[in-house]
Amino acid sequence: MTPTRTGATLALASVVIVQLGLALSVGLFDELGPEGAAWLRLAWAGVIFLAIARPRPSRFTHTGFLACVALGVTTAGLTMFFMAAIARLPLGTxxxxxFLGPLGVAVARGRAKLWPILxxxxxxxLTEPWHGVVDPAGVGYALAAAACWAGYILLTQRVGDEVTGVRGLAVSMPVAALVATVVAGPSVAVRLTWELVLVGAVLAVVLPVIPYTLELLALRRLTTAAFGTLMALExxxxxVVGLLLLHQVPGPAAIAGVAFVVVAGIGAERTGARPAAVSPVAEPSRA
Structure with missing residues (x-):
């Protein structure tokens, strides 16, 4: 298998695993709520990445370390806002x-005006405002997550320019865990059981540890344009995952809406991608 095909396979596997991890996380909502489920995942992910990479402060520049901290804060916002969104909206919606976040970044880099319209x-x-049935709070949380994802992309590229390997994640993920702990930890800790703690550990491996590793390997084999195009399929x-695992049956409008967003994402990525960096390798996409 050629490096390009290998990279594409790894990226697509990451897309599927991310959605599986999100669908499985929904099961924690009844016990911990969306914020608690996000906190438990981030807490375990922070511990796992610390154990894997064991970052040394002396190996970071001042600006690189600050970028990692900012990335961690953004990661916490992205994760917690999105978990709140899928508690109120179908996973596909x-x-x-x-995805409007990375789409906006790609559009800002390009010149084509068709993609924002699409x-x-x-x-x-997707929202069908003429029916008024979509939870406005869920839409607000999803759009907040989109803004965080856009910031995450820009900060990830900054970290990727200054920090090699997964050392950036070994700083950003513990920071994300600390932010989530301040926001949700005190109210959730009293409801924790050993069973929930173990479930959280498994979910953290499914998302973000495995997808981040796959994306890192994919980014070593693909250009940012190719990688972004594959991410647009998310x-x-x-x-599909929402239909199969959560029994969320989309209507024709939702299917068409997702198709429009996917096509816009692919088009924007192909026309506005950042040139591939040779070294260091950029970190993977998100938490």
């Missing part, structure tokens, strides 16, 4: 709205 049409179809994957 929430993921498509969240994405806007997709959002209208809303479609979320639609």
């Amino acid at each position: 929430a993921t498509a709205l969240e 994405a806007a049409a997709g959002v209208v179809l 809303p479609a994957a979320a639609l």
